[in-house]
Amino acid sequence: MIEFYNRYKKIAWSVLIIIGAPLLVESYFLIIEAVISPNDLFKSDFYHSFFVLIRLKRLIILFLLAVLGTGLFNRFGKETIFRYLYQYRYRLGALFLFGCVLFEIHGSSVYYWENYFQGSKHFETLIGISRSIRSDEWAVNTPMMISQYFNGAAPFPYFSETIRGALTDVFIIYGQPVLNIVEIFRPFHWGYLLLSPAKGLSFFWIGRILGLFFVSFELAMMLGKENKRLAVIYGLLVTWAPIVQWWFAVNGLVEMLILGQLAMIMVDRYFKTRRYGLRFLYALIFLICAGGYVLTFYPAWQIPLAYVFLALLIGIVYENRENIALNWKDLAIIAGLTLAFVCAMGYILVMSYDTILLVMDTVYPGARFETGGGQLYRYFLYPGNLFFVTSRELSFANTCELATFFDFFPAGIILALWVLVIEKKRDPYLILFSISFFILSAFCLVSWPHWLASISLLSHAQPSRVFLAIGFLNLLLLIRALTLIETAFPKWVKGGVAIVTALVISVGSMIAYQGYLDVKMFVLVLLILTFVFYLILSWRKIKMQEIMLGITILIVFVSGMFINPIVNGLDVILDQPLIEMIKETAEISDALWIVDSEAGAGYPLNNLPIMAGAATINSTNVYPNLDRWRLLDPDRSEEEVYNRYAHITINLSNRDEETRFILDSADLITIRLNTRDLEKLEVGYVLSQRDLSGFSNEDVSFIPLKNANGFTIYQLKYAIN
Template sequence: MESRTQKRTREVPSYNEKPKVNPFLWFIDQFIRFRYIIGVLFLIIIIALNLNGSSIGSWDKIVSERSDDKKSDVIFGENREVRSDEWMVQTPFYFSQAESDYPVVNKQYGKEGQNMIIAYNSPVKDLTVIGKPFNWGFFFLGKERGLSFYWGFKIISMLLLSFELVMILTKRNKYLSLLGSFWITFSPSIQWWFMQHVGDLMFFTLAIMVASYYFIAKHENVLMRLFMMALIVINGIGFVLVLYPAHQVPLVYLILFWLFGTLIHFRKELVLDIWDLPIIIGGLGIIGFVLFHFYSTSKDAIDATLNTIYPGHREAEGGGRPQSDFFLFLTNWKIPFDNFNFHGTNNGEVASYFNFLPLTVLLSPFIFFSKKGREEKYMGAILGLFCLFIFGWTYFGYSHGIAKVLMLTYVTSTRSLVTLGFGAVLLSLWMINFIWEYTKIPWWIKLIFLGLIMIMATHSVTSSIMGLYFNNFEIFMTLVVFALIMFALLFKLKKFFILAMTILILVSGISVNPIVHGTGAIDKKTLAEEIVKIKKEDPNALWLSEDNLYNFTPALGVKTINSVRFYPDMKLWHKIDPKHKNEKYYNRYAHVRAFIDKGKTDFRLDRPDNFTVNLNFTDCKKLGIKYVISNRPLEDYNALNYAQFEKLYGPDKDKWTIYRLTFTSDEAQAEADVDIAPIGGTNNYQEIPQPAPAEDGYIN
């Protein structure tokens, strides 16, 4: 038998002997310990090196000729053409703001201009910018490095916020929290929509959840309460101003569930004091004041947006999602490397959160009846109830009356699936820590649960469009890896699980957006430089850009008739459509493609968010268009003796040409000339330019 002295000797290391330290774990510990300092250093490096994650290099396929002779600015990864909302819309919006000194209403868009708070919360010199911290860099760093600040600040802050939230969920399990920070931030759902509503709303939700928790948990510290309320104010304003109810409504429920559960958990320790009332009322008052300011300055734009045909007053019914949709995350590893284009969908639409929601449901009796970890169960209950609530809407749907009261009619089941995935990730992280720390489940039950989940996963893959996306070998390997990860989770093979999940997460998410140097994909184009040169000489002129070039010119600070509109420019369209016969085409959120044509002006709806207008010469004159960019030889129209196209630049290697548009004084004479001597097919002139395209070439 071992003596007491021997026990003490074994348990307590000698002062002369240093305990062995795993160098890898030591490095991880130091990384976690100094995470905020490391985050600031990485942000400085990103800005100094002028790096960003934008896919603006996709413009190279539309405008390729550069003045610096570079082929591409991409350092790592590839441009994602499918993310046109980012590179074709949002990033040009931000650049347009920089060129116009960040106005609330940017007059470079059409006749009336466009409200840029509504337009993807672009950077504006206005009170509302309080709620968009990742835009602050534009004001003191300029356009290029402002974009670097945007990407760097947003991704680093999301990593830090995710870490703090998972520390709360896992009772400060720092290694699982580190995994969770990457798991959330690099989830394909966030990365494929990083610069749009999903990335914004998940960021704000994480911040509000962390801040509200610590406001209550650290209630005795007045300075902590003030700091947390400041975070709630900033992110609360930002959350509201995203203006995308399909995600906002379910996330509001998540925040309310979280706040209610936290208050219940700390109900015994929480004692209100003299500081609570001024801090809470002051914080909510600031939020209310900023939102009132936004409404009063943007009321017309808000009303115009709400009165559009698309998206307008859509009412969702809920339900209808097949079982396979809840396993779409099995495609995550492949979609960064191969396009998913079945049944009208794409990579961004199928990008999902990898989660263990079905397994959590099966394990719930063991968690609920566990005698250990009672103080931690409230977290699981909060997240479980939220997931159950959103799952019910996504899979079954609720009656119209109930849905109306709960505001779920704003939430399509496709969008609620994304929010459900986010909640499922949080619940999965909580569940993993709980079963590792507190539960003992017989091995044979674990194997049964594993088998049931694998049957569901196999059926989901083979009976859905995933079966078309994967070949047989990929199906087999995907299911094997999924089974191994669940096996490691259930049998507490912690190191293997964390390593496997880290690899899977990084493969699925870290390569979605490219690492790019600078903004040369727009600024360094010879076409762009010529546009800027003309703009300096004639700053107030109105431009038209044909084909898919429509949102290129606004990025250069040029006043443009056609671009991307969040709400219609009624002043512009009513000038050529005084009887409003074509309002069904342009009264919508829309990518506006335009062409100049000798025939009658007509509109064509290409998609719910995309229409084409063919403008005749007379309407071009009415609108006051002075410069046209086209890849068609518009100078051939000069022979018609009315619209005169003077070539100022081009054609370049992509056939883009800049024309100055003028008109002869006698329109009637021009029409007579057409009747007397129609052109085309003669030796004196080239062929008349090809007609405006009949088929939509818009990049999804």
Template structure:
């Protein structure tokens, strides 16, 4: 019997079966492709573009499943685990070589003419673009691409058509000492924009999955199944995927988790060289975390990592030899963090000052107390990737399963008599964050704890705490949390009631379209209540054998289906560069460089093609420029902000108007003020009316297609 179990194959003549599988899986791939097209036509309408890459992907998926019938699954996963770093590197190299990325840049096809013979890579290979993620395709990605035309310098004169610091806010790829802690940007500088975009997207997802797995191998004491589950829950978390390319949430998660691992390894080795390496990597993690510079997530997430660090230090302090030399490494790491971060701050001091003195986001103070309606938002996250809702990003969470996890954790601590330091610390932090988010806090307390710098974005961090909590509990014991059958039944019934309440509350507080009568069928809500009930019940059953495997597989599938299909799979940057307008802009800039202004959606497209554009997203306000139009400063409150600028032309005097959102304003521009602003080119739609009756200059048409025109501004 033991001899049979040790055999790697489940069939005789495995080579023949593996060869046969090639044909079977090829047929399966074409079958999946046909089903994909039918499903696409039903849900989205139209047909996805033909893609051999998609069929190849379906084949690889089918063949991987087929391998389980030929090779014993435990052998497959032992191989993956043993060579996980090499396999991850191979996947990363493949993705970069193929220029795969997840940008929604194909949205530009909606606004711009793709040309007579557009590249097939202008549309997603798999999935759909997300217009709602305009912060990515219309701001962050164009800013990154504009750096190619700036030789990756610190001050970028293309964004805003004004020297713009690229090291802060949406910090971008720059040749600078800070690059040492920004490995996800190296691709831009080494390989150019298209490969760099792939390096950025693929590298961050692979790194997040791997680092999360490694950290939870530590937290769960080597429980591989639960560690894989953690990697899926966090890497494919809806909040991670909906906000994947902006606000640096991925960088924070990677850097923070890796820093905890470095602390652990530092404390558990006697080798001084290894200690030095761990201290150096810790310093890089600290810098990467600081450079993320998005306080709404940085601050609450820092509390989580502080709790994990305390637990690691307390649990491992007696391990290995404690030497005085360790302090040199610790101090050295802190000095490295302080030195480079201080240099970064001094280098970008003006940009920090501009941001802090803006009407938005500089003067924002958050005191909590406004998230009651979002506590159960995670219950909608399984459907939002497949349903058109006004703003699924704001409701994107992680699967923390509030309040079930809190009940489970309290029950566990009572059973353990409080003897689990990590669970105690995390539960206290969870309670503090929940109290702040639900009930609010006085402004002085919010500022003292730095939580005044966060927003409702604290909710996904609470979800992360809950994930750590229930995985730590699951790894501690396979026995039910309640000893008696009647008490188990009580908890299971309580879980069912709370689950039903959670989905009922979510459907009525998040978005009306989620109500059964408007879009989401009752079956979905009943199904999700069943998922939550099963989650609760699992903790009050004997968690062994097939039940454990089934639970892990189901949770991984839940996480994957909730996040993996949020962003499209694209190849190359053709959706931007392979367009007639892009070619025209680059040609004009090369022959007669100038300053641009644009209406509609064209502004940020222009900077992606190297054209300095006044109306591109002003990540800092160009106060000196706007003072030319507003010398008395009457409208400063309107334009002194991070802003998307809506441009229109008027025969009246130039005026600024507040926008519909805090990050927008409208510039109603008299054409004669084009000279005041030093504009050389206007890019707009053919339908745009530019009043020229009293215009003191000339507008010469230099480019025209069905959706865009370019005028050169001249004097009489």
């Protein structure tokens, strides 16, 4: 009877999962894609409209995955499946990467470009939506990458002739793939050098997702004493953290987390082996990680994260103190690789020295000096991140700036202090993580004296950016504390602490979000946090660890996994008639281009021609071309406007008015350019959505050449003086 009941129960659960899971997941995808709203789920006619709105092919794939997954679990059992997943994780990861690259799968919001090509066919994402707010990815970084393939002189130059319409260092700023030995420090660019743009982009996206998960998993295995459940939880919470996914393709954040963690793993493994072939390999990987970390060139995150990695490094050295026995072989390895590292960094410094000086001397971003303070509310932001993927508007900030790690604060620091103070375990990792946590928190909470901010180097990082490292530390504190804690808390203590802590965080989140969280969101957050905090306090029970893993998967699925869309290919750009038209024109002549716009519509159109290899003056200037703009501003009266990183809108004018520069925002300027100044800039072609024929005068003639997708190319002919 019992056997029959268990068999019936298994069948019932299988049927429920096979039918219910795909429908729930498809409903969530439709909410992300704004096809339905969350409130529709509670309407009586929802199911009628749902079966009209679903994407049938996707639903069929979800059903097949549910059938496959359920069948495997029923046939082999979860323990066997998890054992094989762990044993063959890298082979499966490589196979997954190969499949994604083959089908050109990536997470870029590049499909948003469809909105700018009139008459374009519709390109549909596989899952999710292209997000306009990630314009620094799809409108700047990705177009610059594509431009490297079609640079006029040769593909993948260190100094591009396409971006800015002048020699531009594309290696050190907004680092792009270059065909140079120093690209060894950027392994996720290697796909670009070997593959087509779409496949290279796929390698870049999927490779970094897998890389971040695997190195996070391995670091957690090291800190968590081989607890695989804990390692998977940490890997998921880092890889699909909202802050990681909202900033996934720019500013080098993913690279910092991958390279920083991998470097620490290499140090630990170096000390744990006596085989010098392996020691050389680990040291070489450490060198590549160190170089790649330096070359992310974004101090606002590099410096606070360096506090975390320094704590890890000291802890690893201390933990391996009995294994540190260096001889001449070690010294030879360290000295040789250090010399190679210094030579490589010296070469880059020589190549990019002028660029670095130019950037440091700009008005924006320039050389910042921050003293900290004012970030208390950020400790309470992570619950609201649950809703960013499905909701569109925040009244006081954008989702990228409010994205955080889902770190379950204050669980990590409280449990760490419990282990250190109450259980009296002098764990070096917990001590060092706690010190870093309190130092960085102090900078985020109160303003420091200038001298202290300066010597700490945190003066180079905005406190809002420093908070990233605090969230990361919260996760490290949590996994280390859960590994060491021995106290078995009574149920009433666990329940009471969980409820009170969840209530404090939920109320704090309501206040921090200034009305963004409504009552339903508040109740949902309160329930989830209460449950999670209870599970954390019950961690010693294996069943609670399994439930915590399930809750973590649900949290990352909702809050981070589909921030970026899942799409394939770059046909939305490369198959447009306009791109082909620009490419054909640029191959005939290497004359400079500008993109003309009006009513502030210049960005992102200013980056359109570079994707076809056309050298474009007003493509995003990652650093200013001062000599060029001074031709229009000989007395330098407007240098504060154009001496910056800038998206540049050019509005042509043939009226009797002087050319002038207008600052629209910190990184956006408009140039009201009189046509008589076009010759000063040596402009040969203008791309415009408006009719410029009437702009011809005795100085310059606008000759329409071709038109496509709502744009016309004009060739300029200047009067002979």
